Amino acid sequence: MxxxxxxxxxxxxxxxxxxxxxxxxxxxxxxxxxRRPPTHTAARASTTPTPGGAAATAASTPAASTPTASATPTPTRTLKDMHAWIVQASCTADVLDSPSGSWLLTAAHCGASDSVQAAGRTWTVVDEVTTADVDSAGADTEDLRLLRVDGNIEAAVGGGFVVGTAPADGAMVSIWGYPSATGELTGCDALTVSAAADGLSVDSCNLPDGTSGSPWYGADGVLRGLTGGPNEGGTSDWDSESIRFTDGTVSWIRSVVG
The missing domain is CATH 1.20.5 (Single alpha-helices involved in coiled-coils or other helix-helix interfaces)
Structure with a gap:
């Protein structure tokens, strides 16, 4: 071309x-x-998975702290507070901690009670149980009587005694009760117990007639004895006695009150 x-x-x-x-x-x-190729290209989104994935991310992120509810403190009861748990019946009776809140413990030798005075009112006794009513009751449950009243007396007086076994020799107890002559609560704290196989005794507090059935207890609110026994509570006003509470005593009471 x-x-x-x-x-x-x-x-x-x-x-x-x-x-x-x-x-x-x-x-x-x-x-x-x-076109001229662009001088700068956008960074491509990475598709490489993060080691551990979402779980690792969550684990590395501090969890938000959840406020912990503080435990409600248990009200501290003093020996004086427990005076309200000691009431007047035919002698002295002690309100027990029980499911129904209606049971009290006293001495069998005090005899039957028709009513109990507590928390500003009269409570009618609707049931009584003594060791003679229970076939399995033995010497460790002698001179005890359980009373059931027509309402929750435990709630009315602000608590009740838990029953435990006898204190050791030399232990300290409080004993308070209602003398028949005055009808006013009287007793002593920090009494030293003399413990023997057949019972307990204290000899440094004037506890006259009417104080049979009085609780022997410590600051923990555990009832570990009760004025009564073979000598119906002692040989004199200054010599108070109690049967020795054993596991059998505790079992018998629980079998009745629940």
């Missing part, structure tokens, strides 16, 4: 290309073949 003809054709192709591309480039639609 003639060299001049080839030159003419090449010039024509260039002119056609310019005529086509220029308007498109002006509108921002330059074909990819004619």
């Amino acid at each position: 003639d060299r001049r003809l080839l030159t003419t054709v090449a010039v024509a192709v260039v002119l056609v290309s310019v005529a086509y591309v220029a308007p498109i480039a002006a509108q921002g639609h330059l074909p990819s073949a004619f």
Whole structure:
């Protein structure tokens, strides 16, 4: 082909290309073949999983602290507070901690009681149980009488005694009761117990007639003895006695009051 003809054709192709591309480039639609690669490319989102996944992320994030509710403190009862648990019956009777809140313990030799005075009212005795009513009762439950009244006397007086076994020799107890002559609560704290196989005794507190059935207890509110026994509570006002509470005593009381 003639060299001049080839030159003419090449010039024509260039002119056609310019005529086509220029308007498109002006509108921002330059074909990819004619674009310059971008100098900076956007970082591609990583698809590589984080070691441990969501669980690891959660584990590394400190958990929000949850406030811990403080334990409600147990009200502290004093020996004087427990005086309300000691009431007047035919002698002295002691309110027990029981499911029904209606049981009291006294001495059997005091005889039957029709009523109990406590918390500003009269409570009617609706049931009585003595060791003679229970076939399994033995010497360790002699001279005890349980009384049930017509309501929750435990709630009315603010609590009741838990029954436990006898204190050790030399232990300290409180003994309070209602003398028949005055009808006013009297007694002593920090009395030293003399413990023997057949019973307990104290000899440094004046506890006259009417205080039979008085509880022998400590600051823990556990009743571990009761004025009574073979000598009906002692040989004199200054010599108080109690039967020795054993596991059998505790079991017998629980079998009745629940």
